[in-house]
Amino acid sequence: MQPGKRLTGKVAIVTGGASGIGAETARIFAVHGAMVMLTDANVALGESVVHDIVAAGGTAQFSQHDVRSEERWSSIVAATEASFGRLDILCNIAGISGRDPTLNIQTSLTAGPRLAEQTLEQWNLVMEINATGVFLGTKAAIPAMQRAGGGSIINISSICGIVGSHANAAYHASKGAVRIFSKAAAIQYAPDKIRVNSVHPGFVDTPMTKPGHSNPDVARKRLEVTPLGRFGTPADIAAGCLYLASDESSWVTGSELVIDGGMTAN
């Protein structure tokens, strides 16, 4: 391995790679020598991130992806093996908060519909993208990782997968599902040296949190309960993903990595 590079020769799929945490994770993986299949529903943004990675000397390709589609998952895994020869790392980052997409600024302290006002369609959409998407991705990656002799799957949950709040209950449920699904997958595929861990970001400045953090009252209330007194950056989360993706964590599986500035210890 070249000094300083921690993923040399490895092949990674990063979902949600067009924006926020996913874009930064894909970029850092490439900086560390990984070949990255970057996927996202947003084609224009995804292609531009890939363009930047390649311009900076990294190796990356873009695939249009709806993580709810099992068919699409199998063609993306096949395309990854065809282009890069193997699959070592899957980072399931694509997700939605379930907030009204036309909302540019959150107007009250509690985001999204409360439980009793939530429609079944809203619930299902969040569960399908955030939880079912992770199941489908993990399922599709396992045979490829078995062929590669092992691998590392990193599922982005949230502190909302650990504690409750006034935010969208479907979001909490989907992230709780990711947390415990990761442990079950870890136990089932440990004999194949496939590691599965979850990452639990606190509040990170990305397009997802922009409507909330654009309201100074919302932002202030959140910072007041964060011991480190700032929001996370995508790079903070990407660094945790890098640790879990690399062989430095080869004895870590079924673990939860909380990156939240101390919010849930509080």
Place this chain on the structure above:
Amino acid sequence: MRLKGKVAIITGGAHGMGEAEARLFAKEGAAVVIADVLQKEGEAVAADISAGQGRATFMTTDVTSELAWDKLIATTIATYGKLDILVNNAGISGSSVGDELALAGWERLMAVNATSVFLGTTRAAAVMAKSGGGSIVNISSIMGFIGGADSHPGYSASKGAVRILTKTAAVRFGPSGVRVNSVHPGFLPPMLNNTNADGRASKVAVTPLRRLGEVMDVAYGVLYLASDEASFVTGTELVIDGGYIAQ
């Protein structure tokens, strides 16, 4: 180099995981103070690191002594100018204290494994706060989460204490820029003076990844938490156990 220009104290750095961390940290650019009761071994590790271009010194330190902590921190600052990282790694095994249910064993385990972490965390945090922040990594165990039939109750209690005192310290010292996290190793090679050492082979079968941990498995996790890559990580539990407690 991931710890370039940093100054770190590693307790229990003369042997085992602490030794691995001392060597790794020095390789990543930190100046390392190894604090241990084992003088000969500790001096040898420091000398070896220094011979290989790293920066390390040894200080005979009993982590149960408040006076020893004051001296350790003062000497570190006198030698290297500051303190950025403290790894509270020194510890003793449950079987090393003899009779499981004797009060003296419980007290010894609490003193070496838990009180030491209280002393180190609070003293180091005070110094780090003055210089804008730092990172404290406390070595707990999976026994800080679960009961184990062959774990000494005092060992488990001491490790549970480390787990939660870490969170309190994280909340308390976060506003001063001091991060405090715990690491929870699973079954690794036995600790010094562990009389149950033979039981290790059977631990492989119950560890999902089907091997015991190696000191580097833990050292890399400690490196991550110590470095600026983890600058938004505090009050967190990093479990490094081959999947043992996930099942």
